[in-house]
Amino acid sequence: MENKRKYEMPKVISSEDELAKALYLANKKMSDMEAKRSEMFANISHDLRAPLAAINGRLEYLIGELEKDNKNIDINYIFESLQMMLQRGKGMEKLIEDIFLMARLDNAIVNVKLEKVPAAFFLEDYFYMINEEPKYKDRKIISEIPENLTQEINIDTEKITRVLDNLFTNALKYSNSGDKIILGLKIENKKAVIYVKDNGIGIDSDALEKIFERCYKVQEARTPGAEASYGLGLAIAKSFVELCGGNIRCESKRLYGTTFYIEFPLCEEG
Numbered sequence: 001m002e003n004k005r006k007y008e009m010p011k012v013i014s015s016e017d018e019l020a021k022a023l024y025l026a027n028k029k030m031s032d033m034e035a036k037r038s039e040m041f042a043n044i045s046h047d048l049r050a051p052l053a054a055i056n057g058r059l060e061y062l063i064g065e066l067e068k069d070n071k072n073i074d075i076n077y078i079f080e081s082l083q084m085m086l087q088r089g090k091g092m093e094k095l096i097e098d099i100f101l102m103a104r105l106d107n108a109i110v111n112v113k114l115e116k117v118p119a120a121f122f123l124e125d126y127f128y129m130i131n132e133e134p135k136y137k138d139r140k141i142i143s144e145i146p147e148n149l150t151q152e153i154n155i156d157t158e159k160i161t162r163v164l165d166n167l168f169t170n171a172l173k174y175s176n177s178g179d180k181i182i183l184g185l186k187i188e189n190k191k192a193v194i195y196v197k198d199n200g201i202g203i204d205s206d207a208l209e210k211i212f213e214r215c216y217k218v219q220e221a222r223t224p225g226a227e228a229s230y231g232l233g234l235a236i237a238k239s240f241v242e243l244c245g246g247n248i249r250c251e252s253k254r255l256y257g258t259t260f261y262i263e264f265p266l267c268e269e270g
Helices: 016-067 075-106 119-131 157-173 233-243
Strands: 115-118 140-144 152-155 180-188 191-198 247-253 257-265
Touching: 016 075, 075 233, 115 119, 119 140, 119 152, 119 157, 119 180, 119 191, 152 157, 152 257, 157 180, 157 191, 157 233, 157 257, 233 247
Parallel strands: 140 180
Antiparallel strands: 115 152, 180 191, 191 257, 247 257
């Protein structure tokens, strides 16, 4: 026989003071949420406005030179301008995609396809893939994935791949040429602990608790040409990890690097 949930009487606020306190707390919570929402949209507007202004400024200059029939215009400058506009355009496209994805996560309409996969095999496959990425050519990509681990985890591989992409992109952005980026795996307390570690510029201790908030900016990027924007990447990463039944945390020390840890329960054997 199934156990029926015990009926619980709704909590009744017994005094005017308690009612006033409850209303105050509810209003404060709503006010705080609205303030964060306003800040998020202000930051997103900045992230869209800045590259758009750069693109428009360069286009206006080039069109003006062509209208003047300036035959001395540097072809290298034109090529560099097109590259810059393409890069800024892709950045805006990525931000817009993240905004739509965050909205879908808020409304719980993101599908999760969980499957059992060997954690070490999944990470080894990702490690070899990331080594083929040209943008990491001046970083030392290192594997700390034990070869003898066969334990499985239950994850959506597409979404966790995106999480790893975000962590590696951050490691690249906040490190210097020649720095290490490590992908590792260890088993602790019946959990698979995946970690992405770099020896870049690190994060201040007062910022650590905020980095998974939407549109929180840590500090300026170190990679030439990379902008330290108010992104949604870590907020989305946290949501994806939690949808797969895991959790994500970060340890960092200013000037000594950053490590992100992702933990998933191991699948039961047999």
